[in-house]
Structures are given as structure tokens and as C-alpha cells.
Amino acid sequence: MGPGPSDIHPRVLAALSRPTIGHLDPAFITMMDELKQLLQYAFQTSNALTLPVSAPGSAGMEACFANLVEPGDKVIVCQNGVFGGRMKENVERCGGIPIMVMDDWGKPVDPHKVEEALKANPDTVALAFVHAETSTGALSDVKTLCELAQKYDCLSIVDAVTSLGGSELRVDDWGVDAIYSGTQKCLSCVPGLSPVSFSERAAERIRSRTSKVQSWFLDMNLVMGYWGAGAKRAYHHTAPINPLYALHEALLMLQEEGLEQAWARHSQHYRALAAGLEAMGLTFLVEERYRLPQLNAVYIPAGVNDAEVRNLLLQDYNLEIGAGLGEFAGKVWRIGLMGYASRKENVLTCLSALEAVMLAQGAAINSGAVAAANRVYSS
Amino acid sequence: MGPGPSDIHPRVLAALSRPTIGHLDPAFITMMDELKQLLQYAFQTSNALTLPVSAPGSAGMEACFANLVEPGDKVIVCQNGVFGGRMKENVERCGGIPIMVMDDWGKPVDPHKVEEALKANPDTVALAFVHAETSTGALSDVKTLCELAQKYDCLSIVDAVTSLGGSELRVDDWGVDAIYSGTQKCLSCVPGLSPVSFSERAAERIRSRTSKVQSWFLDMNLVMGYWGAGAKRAYHHTAPINPLYALHEALLMLQEEGLEQAWARHSQHYRALAAGLEAMGLTFLVEERYRLPQLNAVYIPAGVNDAEVRNLLLQDYNLEIGAGLGEFAGKVWRIGLMGYASRKENVLTCLSALEAVMLAQGAAINSGAVAAANRVYSS
Secondary structure: OOOOOOOOOHHHHHHHOOOOOOOOOHHHHHHHHHHHHHHHHHHOOOOOEEEEEOOOHHHHHHHHHHHHOOOOOEEEEEEOOHHHHHHHHHHHHOOOEEEEEEOOOOOOOOHHHHHHHHHHOOOEEEEEEEOEEOOOOEEOOHHHHHHHHHHOOOEEEEEOOOOOOOOOOOOOOOOOOEEEOOOOOOOOOOOOOEEEEEOHHHHHHHHOOOOOOOOOOOOHHHHHHHHOOOOOOOOOOOOOHHHHHHHHHHHHHHHHHOHHHHHHHHHHHHHHHHHHHHHHOOOEOOOHHHEOOOEEEEEOOOOOOHHHHHHHHHHHHOOOOEEOOHHHOOOEEEEEOOHHHOOHHHHHHHHHHHHHHHHHOOOOOOOOHHHHHHHHHHO | OOOOOOOOOHHHHHHHOOOOOOOOOHHHHHHHHHHHHHHHHHHOOOOOEEEEEOOOHHHHHHHHHHHHOOOOOEEEEEEOOHHHHHHHHHHHHOOOEEEEEEOOOOOOOOHHHHHHHHHHOOOEEEEEEEOEEOOOOEEOOHHHHHHHHHHOOOEEEEEOOOOOOOOOOOOOOOOOOEEEOOOOOOOOOOOOOEEEEEOHHHHHHHHOOOOOOOOOOOOHHHHHHHHOOOOOOOOOOOOOHHHHHHHHHHHHHHHHHOHHHHHHHHHHHHHHHHHHHHHHOOOEOOOHHHEOOOEEEEEOOOOOOHHHHHHHHHHHHOOOOEEOOHHHOOOEEEEEOOHHHOOHHHHHHHHHHHHHHHHHOOOOOOOOHHHHHHHHHHO
């Protein structure tokens, strides 16, 4: 129950360990086609260029920037946590010029500031922001921000690492141009893959670049040849066969549950957890209307030893919760309710364990957390 | 029995599907330390900067070039197959200047040509070549080539994707500066990770670069913070937990067998396979003294339909062999004997199936392949 990797369903672990076959085997190619359709469903898109990058979310981020940003290109980067800062690094390393729009950690991206930046920089080629900030648990408004990108005629690049499968996300309806995610958060698959999707507008920009993509491994012009439509696939690199089996199974489970049902489930278990945490007297970092259901950052109460609590939870309860990052290190915990981990058993275990460990430390907290959570479940 | 991914031992598949824990969990950190030691053994090195890149071999290649080559740097690239060409792409995309040393496909890299190129280009910063060319099955002389790199005061970058665990390789004794491999060949682990190792000389060059590494994901200055020594690890990206379990197990099995014993096993099964193939009348692409035991490229006999034979082997015998690449497409097959696939059962199955399928096509081949292989085993 940290910020990811999340728990993996036994079905997904079983799929992971199926015998490895060749990356050009006809049976594997068939699975790739299914995987692409399942990813299109998860992203709610009909984008042809939708595939899992063969590396973790950071590489998915890099795939978006390295393919869409050419030297000298201006990119507006919104930063309201750790991952906006990583986007800035990516723009710079591609030779682009980042224009930063800063918001406080724990706040969503402010569309007014973004519009000011777009007005002031009419030659901007892309607007980049994080949908769900894993470092704080703040949700930003993808639809409004992508509308701004379209209004000012630039591409949108969206980080959906923690949102995909857990929060409402509609790539086509909201006009997203490039998006990347991770498999180890709300999809509850093993870490190591990064689903990406590019609109036709973004794909056209990649095809018509004047300079080569600086990464051979992440060059979508080449990757498309392997993941593209049709039976004939050109070898690019050896795909991570077994993790792709696992992703196929995880996405199949998402489709069986239904995407909107998965969003609703994440929301329900968040409400129960929040009721319990608040009953203990804990307060959230993020204002209620901007909170992610899958990543709950709460302030560590006074007199409680951060590291000791997390160590005891791990040792005595086999339970991981996340530490704070950056300016919130030592000040907040980040409790994940992602994918398969977003269920009643986890919520109640976490609340009772946290209450017991903090009370043993002599913390001035209230009891009754589990009862408060159960009231949400029975309402 | 293609050019990889190779068969995976059940112990490795079982390790792969162990429950996923956090990438900063103390138990996982302990496993990372063990994994590093096991990799140092496999590479025969004491290099501190030895770790698995969280992506396939192509990304390991890119990690070596992106970290060691700065814009304007001259790199001598030896090309005697597909993967030398990919090295050239990497040098160019890093802003470097590739000086090509060309040898025919199927031949090893010629040290005399390399020395001429080094003499003609005294400002060369690195010499790059492939130890074991997967596209042809040719082995080059790492020791001699690295001695040349040292003589002319430049770094050596070695592709060991197909050699690690299958052919003699001694990183420290031979003076290799940067080396990358894959997990899906002679280590018989799942594809998706790329073990790399950098000498202190190479690591110092990375630390003292004047420009930032163009890839954030592959920047060893940052990756070192997570894989470095000591209990305190800085988060860089979410490691691919489960594939790392599998690699740990595969390397443990290599250590149990013994590295030299693994090399000898690859050699023995190659000799049996070669005896069988030659008994049928098939001929090798590569001269005997330069042949890789783990990758056997043989000419397709006249009158035999390449694709049909490979399809029948797959459908009727559950057996994959590889097609030719580049100028050898349709002309050779590539039969792999890598890692767990390098065993008697596979050699005999392959020979009998290939003989049966080709005879059914009316090919003019001799019988007696299995008997010839068995004579090697009983000698």
C-alpha cells in the first residue's frame, strides 16, 4: 500500500510465468494485437499508435519527450510535485526550452497560469503536465488543460502513470495528444512496462521530424514497425515477453471489471480509508476535491516517528506504506490504494495496523478508525 | 532454439512469479546487492558500476553510448553484422562521429583494420565492436581488440548480448571498459533486462562529462544512486522487480554450475549439433575457428522452402529456429543453443525434426544426423 508497485493479482502472476516464446512467434503476434486493443480500451482511445514501451514509466515519459521535442522547441511544463521536475529534465535533455508553470506541491495545476504562459509564448510546441501527482496525491484537470493546448495550437503531453485504471481518463474525448503510464500502479501489473498512446496529430509530428529521435531504443518511427498493424512485424528489439503476458492478463481483468466500475471501486475504498484516517484525527495534504483516490498523502501526527512506524508496519504487519518525497519527506505518509490493492481487506488492515502502531508509540490519536471505515462500506 | 529468447528453466520462471515487493524494501535491497555480485562473477569483473539496466539489450547498448559519447566525439565502430550497424546509429544519435571498420558478414572483426583506423584517427575516444554477432554466429577477439584500444588510449565498448554465459569472457583480464549484454540469451532469463559493467576509467569519464547524458532514464550518474553501494538508495525509477528476481535466480544457477563449466557445456552441445548438421550435408556460414557455440548459422539446402520448414518445425514439433537477417535472409537458418536450451535433448530433437521435415520436402540431404551427434556425446 505504498505509491506502487501495487499488489499483483494471482492471475497476473500466473500469466507472468507462462513459458517464454519468441517475439516473432505467430501466437505472440496475436497476443500483441489483443494487448493493443485492451490498452486502447484502458486509455479510451482509438489511437493507432498505442503500445507498451519495453521499460518503466520513466522511459515512457522519455519516449514522449524524445519523439515530440526537437532542439530549440519550447515546451510549457507544469510542476506541482516531483514528476513535473522530471519532465523539465527531459525537455532540457532533448535540447528543448522548458517554460515552467509552478504550483505548490499538493495543489493541482492552475489552468489560469497555464493560459497566461501559452499567451506569452505563442511559439510553444507542447504543454506537459501530470494528471495524478504520485508525490502528493493531487489530481489535475486534463480536459481543461488539453482544451487550452488545442486553443493555442500546441500538443498536450500527459503523465498518467498513477491515474490509468484508477481515475477517470478519456484520451480521445479530452483531446490528449501524447500520454504515458506505468503498469505497476492501478493496473496492478509488474513494474517494467510503460503504456503510451499518441494521437494522429502527434504521430504525424513524429513522422515529419527534421532531426532523428535521439534515442534509437525509444524512436517511435522504428518501434511502430514492430507494434504496427498487419501480420508482418519488423524486428526492432526483443520484447519483454513475460511482462507482456502479465500486462495482457491485467488489462483483460480491467475489461472484465469494466473501466468505470474500476474507477468507482477506487473511489469507494478511498472514502472508507479517508473516513478511518480522519476518525483518528489525521489530515490530508490535498484539498478534498483534488484528491486522488489511489494515493492518499496524510500528515504524520506530532510525536510520531516516521521511519519507526513504517518499519513496524513492514515487519509486524507485512504492510508497506510510502514515505514523503521532496519537501514532504518526514512530514507525510503516502498510502496507496491501487488496482488489486484497492479493496476492503487492505483498507481495514491498514487502519487497524496504523492505529495500533501509533498508539503503541503514545501518539495522541483517536480510536475508532475501522468503525468509521465500515460505516462507509455499509452506507 | 532461435537466436533468443532462449528456454527458461522452471526455477527461473518460479522466481519470476514471486510476490512483488517495493523497490526500496530492505529485502529487495539485499537481493540487489547479491545480484550485483552475481553479475560481477558472470562478467569476471570487480567493476563497482555493474548492474542490470531496466530494459532490453538495445537499451543497454544505448546506455553505453549515451553515457560515454559526447557531441563531436569520434568512435571507431566495427561492423560485421546487424548489430555493428545499430552501434553506428547510436553514435550518430549521441552527436558522435562514427568511423566505420567494415568486415564481411560472417567474418570476425579484423584487428589489423582496427589498428589502421586507430592510427589514422588519434583523437578517437572509443572503439566499439560486437563480441558475438547474433546475426551471423561469428565470434571476435575481445582481448586483442581491447589491447588495441588501450595501446591507442581510447575506451573499449563491447556488445556481449549473445556471449555472456556462453563463451569465454573476462572483463577485467581483457581490459574491457564498457560492456552490455541481454538476459534472454545464454543466461536463459526472461528478456527485458540488460546487464552492463563499466571500468573505473569509463565511470570516471561518465562522472566528468561536460554535457548531461541525453537520456535521463539511462544516465548512469543517476542510476548509480539507486544501484550504488551502501544501504541508502535514492529512488530513480521503479525497478522491474519480478524480472530482477528471475535474473537473480538465473545467475545463481550459473554460479552453481560454474562459469567455465557453462562455457564447456555450450561447446559440447555445439559439437554434437554441428556433427549432425554436417552429416546431413549442411554447411556453416562461419569458418570453424570463429564459430559461436550458442548460435549456429547454416545455409539452407537448395530446393528447401525456408519459411515452410520453420513453420512446420513450430507447428509439428513446438520448435523454433531463427531466420536469416539482412543479406542472409532466406539463405541461412540460425539455430540457437543458449543457456538452458543448450542440452542433449534439444540437440537430438532439433536434428531429427529438421531431418524429417526436409526429407518430407524432398530435399537431397543425407540421413544419420542423430547418430553423428550421439557419437560426439559418447566420445
